[in-house]
Amino acid sequence: xKVIARSILDNIFTALTWAVVFIIVxxxxxxxxxxxxxxxxxxxxxxxxxxRKMQMSLFNRGTEAKLTAEISEIAPVRQKAYDAIDKxxxxxxxxxxxxxxxxxxxxxxxxxxxxxxxxQQYTEIRxxxxxxxxxxxxxxxSTDKAKIAECIGFVMGYADDERxxxxxxxxxxxxAGDFQKSAEKIDLAKHRQYIAAxxxxxxxxxxxxxxxxxxxxxxxAMNQFGATRWDLAEKLMDNxxxxxxxxxxxxxxxxxxxxxxxxxxxxxxEIEPLFDYIKNNLEKMLKPKWQFYWQxxxxxxxxxxxxxxxxxxxxxTLLLTLLSMLFVIPFGIVSAAYLAECASDNLVIKIxxxxxxSLAGVxxxxxxxxxxxxxxxxxxxxxxxxxxxxxxxxxxxxxxLTLPVMIRASEEAIKAVPFTYKEASLALGASKFKTFMSVTxxxxxxxxxxxxxxxxxxxxxxxxxxLFTGAVALGPLPSSIFHTTRTxxxxxxDMAVGDRLAAMVPHNQYGMVATLVLLVLCLNTSAIILRxxxxxxxxxx
Amino acid sequence: MPxxxxxxxxxxxxxxxxxxxxxxxxxxxxxxxxxxxxxxxSVLLIFFFIVRESLPFLQKFRLTEFLTNTGWYPQAxxxxxxxxxxxxxxxxxxxxxxxxxxxxxxxxxxxxxxIVSFKVQTIVKPVIELLAAIPSVAYGFFAVMVLAPWMQRxxxxxxGVNALNAxxxxxxxxxxTIVSVAQDSISAVGRELRxxxxxxGATRMETIFKVVIPxxxxxxxxxxxxxxxxxxxxxxxxxxxxxxxxxIPHPWxxxxxxxxxxxxxxxxxxxxxxxxCDHYRALFAIGLLLLVMTLCLNxxxxxxxxxxxxKTGTSx
Numbered sequence: 076x077k078v079i080a081r082s083i084l085d086n087i088f089t090a091l092t093w094a095v096v097f098i099i100v101x102x103x104x105x106x107x108x109x110x111x112x113x114x115x116x117x118x119x120x121x122x123x124x125x126x127r128k129m130q131m132s133l134f135n136r137g138t139e140a141k142l143t144a145e146i147s148e149i150a151p152v153r154q155k156a157y158d159a160i161d162k163x164x165x166x167x168x169x170x171x172x173x174x175x176x177x178x179x180x181x182x183x184x185x186x187x188x189x190x191x192x193x194x195q196q197y198t199e200i201r202x203x204x205x206x207x208x209x210x211x212x213x214x215x216x217s218t219d220k221a222k223i224a225e226c227i228g229f230v231m232g233y234a235d236d237e238r239x240x241x242x243x244x245x246x247x248x249x250x251a252g253d254f255q256k257s258a259e260k261i262d263l264a265k266h267r268q269y270i271a272a273x274x275x276x277x278x279x280x281x282x283x284x285x286x287x288x289x290x291x292x293x294x295x296a297m298n299q300f301g302a303t304r305w306d307l308a309e310k311l312m313d314n315x316x317x318x319x320x321x322x323x324x325x326x327x328x329x330x331x332x333x334x335x336x337x338x339x340x341x342x343x344x345e346i347e348p349l350f351d352y353i354k355n356n357l358e359k360m361l362k363p364k365w366q367f368y369w370q371x372x373x374x375x376x377x378x379x380x381x382x383x384x385x386x387x388x389x390x391x392t393l394l395l396t397l398l399s400m401l402f403v404i405p406f407g408i409v410s411a412a413y414l415a416e417c418a419s420d421n422l423v424i425k426i427x428x429x430x431x432x433s434l435a436g437v438x439x440x441x442x443x444x445x446x447x448x449x450x451x452x453x454x455x456x457x458x459x460x461x462x463x464x465x466x467x468x469x470x471x472x473x474x475x476l477t478l479p480v481m482i483r484a485s486e487e488a489i490k491a492v493p494f495t496y497k498e499a500s501l502a503l504g505a506s507k508f509k510t511f512m513s514v515t516x517x518x519x520x521x522x523x524x525x526x527x528x529x530x531x532x533x534x535x536x537x538x539x540x541x542l543f544t545g546a547v548a549l550g551p552l553p554s555s556i557f558h559t560t561r562t563x564x565x566x567x568x569d570m571a572v573g574d575r576l577a578a579m580v581p582h583n584q585y586g587m588v589a590t591l592v593l594l595v596l597c598l599n600t601s602a603i604i605l606r607x608x609x610x611x612x613x614x615x616x
Numbered sequence: 617m618p619x620x621x622x623x624x625x626x627x628x629x630x631x632x633x634x635x636x637x638x639x640x641x642x643x644x645x646x647x648x649x650x651x652x653x654x655x656x657x658s659v660l661l662i663f664f665f666i667v668r669e670s671l672p673f674l675q676k677f678r679l680t681e682f683l684t685n686t687g688w689y690p691q692a693x694x695x696x697x698x699x700x701x702x703x704x705x706x707x708x709x710x711x712x713x714x715x716x717x718x719x720x721x722x723x724x725x726x727x728x729x730x731i732v733s734f735k736v737q738t739i740v741k742p743v744i745e746l747l748a749a750i751p752s753v754a755y756g757f758f759a760v761m762v763l764a765p766w767m768q769r770x771x772x773x774x775x776g777v778n779a780l781n782a783x784x785x786x787x788x789x790x791x792x793t794i795v796s797v798a799q800d801s802i803s804a805v806g807r808e809l810r811x812x813x814x815x816x817g818a819t820r821m822e823t824i825f826k827v828v829i830p831x832x833x834x835x836x837x838x839x840x841x842x843x844x845x846x847x848x849x850x851x852x853x854x855x856x857x858x859x860x861x862x863x864i865p866h867p868w869x870x871x872x873x874x875x876x877x878x879x880x881x882x883x884x885x886x887x888x889x890x891x892x893c894d895h896y897r898a899l900f901a902i903g904l905l906l907l908v909m910t911l912c913l914n915x916x917x918x919x920x921x922x923x924x925x926x927k928t929g930t931s932x
Contacts (some may be wrong), residue, residue: 081819081822082819084819084821085819085820085821085822088820088821088824089731089820089821091723092723092724092726092727092731093727093731095720095723095724095727096723096724096727096728096740098720099720099724099743099744099747099791100740100743102747102788103743103746103747106750106754106755106758106788107750109758109761109762110754110757110758110762406651406654409648409651409652410651410652410654410655412648413645413648413649413651413652414652417645417648417649418652426656427652427653427655427656429915429918430655430656430658430659431655432914432918433659433911433914434655434658434659436842436845436849436910436911436913436914436917437659437662437849437907437910437911438845438848438849438850438851438879438906438907438910439752439849439850439851440849440851440879440882440883440903440906441662441666441849441903441906441907441910442662443882443883443886444666444669444882444886444899444900444903445661445662445665445666447886448665448666448668448669448900449661449662449665452891453665475658478654478655478658479655482655507641508644532749535751536749536750536751536752536753536754537751537752538751538752538753538851538852539752539851539852539879539883542883542886542887543886543887564751564753565753567753567754567757568753568756568757568852568856571756571757571760571761571856572760572856584757584761585761588753588754588757591751591753591754592750592751592754595749595750595751595754596746596749596750599745599746599749600746603742603745607738
């Protein structure tokens, strides 16, 4: 019995370890999955015509003739929506109607003065016009349907009057007719709400389709275009169809989100069918197309991180990593060679090894502080440069951070070279130096290369050390190593937390961090492959 | 048969050649030694400059107040520089992270060394290495953009950026370190110990818990200390995911509240301070504290690792 219990316990334990490893693998997938899949969305996605317009005007890409043809194709479909809103607004915006009526009255008065009329006729017509104007204004100000009908009926009585022929008075009757029609359909008490809702809808439509034709373009590039991506367009479309409100459910409780159909706000008006029209014709208005936007990796972004890609960030990361490798590789390999080949196991070497281990354990933010205090505030002024963070200081800081990684990897690689290789070379009469250069080093090269790749990926991913020593979130391309630069790592941080504009473009947020993760993962995978090959070669399997 | 021609090269070197060889060997060695000393120099320079920048602060304000006061109001009219809440915050997330990652990491290490074949090992090890390779800012991004909204939605927390979020992500980050160091020390335990245990009729679980882990305990402690160093020194994740509210959690098990750590304070505040003011120097003082702590932990881990080598070395 006890034996069975023990063996069951043993099996449970084995299953537990399997489960734990399984969970770790799942965790890796859970972390990488969203980042990579949503990041891909920045490069491969369904674009809209607004995207092609943006590419044309900001990056000068695409064929102008084709774009113009597409724009003229969609223009009538969009125009219908704009017209409907305009008409609705003109029917209910009583303030502007009153304004219009007053203007017509003034115009008519002037026109009358050019006509050949007797003073008596003039006064008569003038007083009728005044009457019409006043009645219309009363109608506009009123919310009582019966009163409006009476006023409009009175005005319409003049419609066929011969005396008004050839003047602008015709406009009176057109406005009166339109107003009567819309007044019959809507609840006039709510006309202010209607106007506000219509304005809101117009704004949403501008977000979706871009500024309507005929209006002047806004100054910032992000407002010049509508939804550049189909997923964004669908989201905005959802905003257009549904109104979200946070309503207090009970006293002292959390607010609750309530979605109401926007069409209901316009129930009974001519805008109500517009929602269905936009919903059904959205594809015709935006012309979505699958797009492989590989230029994402070379494009500058504008404004902020709103449009465009991560070109400057990739360039900055490459600059930083390569420059720091320039310092690390020679010093790292030489140190490793000394530790592996020449050093005996005495106290000095023990201290050196302890320092290398300590250096590896120093938190990255301390490297940032050190870089600021030593390179930026001490070394740059000492050599007569301006004391400000720049690419040089950032890469020097990173190179100190990655020195232990490089030394350890190279030392292991050099030590892994079988002693028989060296003995053969020494027996042939080669000196120690010659043996190291022409036998040990070439044999250890793949291992050293692995170390270099691992240091590269470490440098590319570090953020804390460059916070104060040369990284910026936004800025021009660096023209020398004495300028600050944008990097993928700092950019990822800034887009997730710092940049409020970036929250509106989640694909770009994920695109930035996915680029960084992909870069690091590619470097690491190649290091892993290289190492397994080396292992096979040295062990002869 | 051609024979080697030694006539033009005398086998005995003359005086000048001997001296030349001697000098080049020793000069070369000295140069190599000096280059190797760059690492030592770096450590010393780091220490010197961090101390130099923080010393005026430590002279002006009392060290005991710095370590025991909980108020961190550097921008106030009468500034307070009490780092206790930050120190507590750092250890709070670190220890919570270790609660997650130590059991998981040890089980994974046992799995790799004792349970599966070499073939499965070669598949699982790269996965854990990839976990170590992901940049910390990507972990932070995940914490803010994916984990935080999920926590807010599903667990009903008032804020998604809190101590639990930061601890969880830190645990994932510390995992690879713990697994690889612990696995090395568990694998290094001699075969004969295991065989003796099996021979006495112990099951695998009993062998691991009663023989292997006690034998490898110094390596495992070193693994935990190294994992702790990784978690204490981590900046980006805690800065992004912990909520950055300077407070000591109350009640102490309340993981859903925001918290602020030493590293996050340095990273967050340094951009807003003028060089040379008290606030700037206070941040360097926090850095010094952090540096001293990690160096102590490092020495401790070296001590345990050396113990592990000694023990397993004799059994081989």
